[in-house]
Amino acid sequence: MSSDKKTAEPAEKLNKGAKRPEWTPEGGGAEFTTRLMDGISAVHDGIASSPPAARLHAPPKRRELSVDDYVAGVLSGDRTILSRAITLVESNSQAHSRIASQVVKALLPHTGNSVRVGITGVPGAGKSTLIDMLGKRLCDRGHKVAVLAVDPSSSVTKGSILGDKTRMENLARHQNAFIRPSPSGGTLGGLTRKSRETLLLCEAAGHEVILVETVGVGQSEAAVRSMVDFFLLMVITGAGDELQGIKKGVMELADAILINKADGANLLKANATRAEYGRILHYIRPATEGWETKALVCSAATGAGIDEMWNVIGEFMRNVKESGVFAERRRQQTLAWVYAMVEDYLKQKFYGCEAVTEARPLMETRVVSGDMSATEAAAELIRIFETAKG
Numbered sequence: 001m002s003s004d005k006k007t008a009e010p011a012e013k014l015n016k017g018a019k020r021p022e023w024t025p026e027g028g029g030a031e032f033t034t035r036l037m038d039g040i041s042a043v044h045d046g047i048a049s050s051p052p053a054a055r056l057h058a059p060p061k062r063r064e065l066s067v068d069d070y071v072a073g074v075l076s077g078d079r080t081i082l083s084r085a086i087t088l089v090e091s092n093s094q095a096h097s098r099i100a101s102q103v104v105k106a107l108l109p110h111t112g113n114s115v116r117v118g119i120t121g122v123p124g125a126g127k128s129t130l131i132d133m134l135g136k137r138l139c140d141r142g143h144k145v146a147v148l149a150v151d152p153s154s155s156v157t158k159g160s161i162l163g164d165k166t167r168m169e170n171l172a173r174h175q176n177a178f179i180r181p182s183p184s185g186g187t188l189g190g191l192t193r194k195s196r197e198t199l200l201l202c203e204a205a206g207h208e209v210i211l212v213e214t215v216g217v218g219q220s221e222a223a224v225r226s227m228v229d230f231f232l233l234m235v236i237t238g239a240g241d242e243l244q245g246i247k248k249g250v251m252e253l254a255d256a257i258l259i260n261k262a263d264g265a266n267l268l269k270a271n272a273t274r275a276e277y278g279r280i281l282h283y284i285r286p287a288t289e290g291w292e293t294k295a296l297v298c299s300a301a302t303g304a305g306i307d308e309m310w311n312v313i314g315e316f317m318r319n320v321k322e323s324g325v326f327a328e329r330r331r332q333q334t335l336a337w338v339y340a341m342v343e344d345y346l347k348q349k350f351y352g353c354e355a356v357t358e359a360r361p362l363m364e365t366r367v368v369s370g371d372m373s374a375t376e377a378a379a380e381l382i383r384i385f386e387t388a389k390g
């Protein structure tokens, strides 16, 4: 018994908080980073079903990259470095965002050369299935395709539209594809900033087609519209009231409405729905000057109609490039981005200000009870804010 205890002691001592072996010299560099396994709590019995040894170790600390490393890596299309650059852009740490902005700035001259397509639609419309099928076809034809997600719901649920639900299995396996789930956490404004910079990084890495998926709830459609050239609204045939379910505002953002799941018993119905949308579109203001919003059908599952849809996007791009609408839209989008970031910053400052937070309940009570007008309350809150920040 006592001898058991004796032999156990050194191991306990070694493992207790120790991440490196005792024999590592003081100040030893990366060449001495061999890590110790946890004692008997770790499983290594030589049986094949055990977790691989690598997982028993804490992951080795990755070498820090310089701005030049990031820039060179992204430009050479190195996917690992592209991923790390995106992680940097997504980070909320100030130190990271300083490096990130230098990386993005250095890469800017290499951006702008892709077709940016936004895809929205109600949950379950088939967005991910379409992206998987379309993306794979484009990759097979030699294009490099990047897929991004803007998912404001993920900041609440910590889920992600490209995460657990749909893995885009065909596309994910393709060497020409790069798939990035939505960053989690933060406001829609924050997510959009990150997604925009991610988009630029993907372009610099040579991706010629960028597909941005967003779930059709809330404000994310407008956010995605403001970062893409072509905006696709995916719908499905429903219980007869499907047209009412879609807000006119969202239809006005779309360059095409794609009725998905036009297969099997649903084919006839999908075609009828397309005709109906075709009629409605006459009364809707087109999203893009000089382009008539199209109503199309497809089956993301079988692939029918997908090439035709891609041809429509090609036709659109030729049209807007010739007319100058493309260049003007990109210019406007960049300017809008500047002010969106300014607004985001100001909002954060205002609502993050302690004096404002303290004053709000009283102001709100007074406004609601009619003791104070909304204008007076706003003026007072702004005065409090400006006094607080000195």
Ligand SMILES: Nc1nc2c(ncn2[C@@H]2O[C@H](COP(=O)(O)OP(=O)(O)OP(=O)(O)O)[C@@H](O)[C@H]2O)c(=O)[nH]1
Pocket: 121, 122, 123, 124, 125, 126, 127, 128, 129, 130, 161, 165, 166, 215, 216, 260, 261, 262, 263, 298, 299, 300, 301, 302
């Ligand atoms: N029959 C049929 N089923 C489809 C088609 N496209 C997608 N589906 C199915 O519809 C379901 C939802 O598809 P997704 O691609 O995950 O839909 P989504 O729009 O990405 O959904 P969220 O990410 O949750 O917003 C899945 O079970 C798909 O297999 C289609 O063209 N035909």
Ligand SMILES: [Mg+2]
Pocket: 127, 128, 129, 161, 162, 165, 166, 213
């Ligand atoms: Mg999806």
